[in-house]
Amino acid sequence: MTDLKQTPLHNLHLELGAKMTAFAGYLMPLQYTKGIIHEHLHCRSQVGFFDISHMGQCRILGDNAASALEKLTPGGLVDLAVGAQKYTVLTNDDGGVIDDIIVTRTEFGLSIIVNAGCKEKDFTYLKQQLADDCQFEVCADLVLFALQGPAAVSLLGKYAADITCLGFMHSCATQIGGVDCVVSRCGYTGEDGFEISLHQDHAEQLARLLLAEPNVEPIGLGARDTLRLEAGLCLYGHELSDNISPIEARLQWLIKKGHQNYPGANVILKQMQQGAERIRVGLLIDSKIPVREGSVLHDAEANVVGFVSSGSFSPSLSRPVAMALIGRNYADIGTVLYATVRNTRIAVTVSRLPFVPHRYQR
DSSP, X not given: OTTSEEOTTHHHHHHTTOEEEEETTEEXXXXXXXXXXXXXXXXXXXXXXXXXXXSEEEEEESTTHHHHHHTTOSSOOXXXXXXXXXXXXXXXXXXXXXXXXXXXXXXXXXEEEEOGGGHHHHHHHHHHHHTTTSEEEEOTTEEEEEEESTTHHHHHHTTOGGGGGOOTTBEEEEEETTEEEEEESOOSSSSSEEEEEEEGGGHHHHHHHHHTSTTEEEOOHHHHHHHHHHTTOOOBTTTBBTTBOTTTTTOGGGSOTTOOOSTTHHHHHHHHXXXXXXXXXXXXXXXXXXXXXXXXXXXXXXXXXXXXXXXXXXXXXXXXXXXXXXXXXXXXXXXXXXXXXXXXXXXXXXXXXXXXXOOOOO
């Protein structure tokens, strides 16, 4: 634990009673004193504050930034307007996913948010691939917060009125409590909300300002995971990986029509045309016992049909849910499959995603 990195809010997390855990090389808050279920439901009903400063931030500068990065991803970037964002993936030659990323068009190029566990490999890869076309810059001095929930817009609007006009997946530069920030209307919970990028020197000042609001509570990684699972959102290393393609993960909507010049395009486009052999689905668990990541799934004749990629208790639904990668012949809504947990066979039913409807501000 002594070798783990800390975010600039580490002491504040301890002050707030956080239970800390190791995650992606950082010591991060798993939960606070009221627990994961309380935090989850508070975010769904009010507004939650997340320290996500372990995520990586970088910039690609230059007139060719968008066209250069588009050669590494199936998503279209060259038509992004300044301030607009796009969720996309970096792919490898086999059609698998190196990482999923958020890209924002800026006046000077692109800014990118990458996953904490992937950022060193991402930064090395991007620097190597983009060296001849544009300038790559790691933003090690920036931190990232998320403010998520139905009350997020009214709360943040008190400090920065211009953010209330932002559409989903758009960003702007503004000030919050006198602190310079870039605010994006996006998030990882399925709720309306924002992500806030700012210099690390002002991290604690801004965090304390927002946490002083009566309907804001700190949320740890535990509830962040159950929130994104209910929202049917992929987590790298679970629903996405070096050997899981965006088509298998049912992210075909991010593929730019006619785009064929990116790593693994031949595999991905073939899967789009013919269908992937396995695809991501939701599962409702017919038991009080959660079915966890890695659980093998069988049909009624005990044939292996896939595996659970993420599974947990859903506080909003008061029952366990899961996501899985299964053979496409078993992916029809209502199909009953089986998992074994502690020597007990548990029935699971293929379900639509998301489990809880998204409430993004379109």
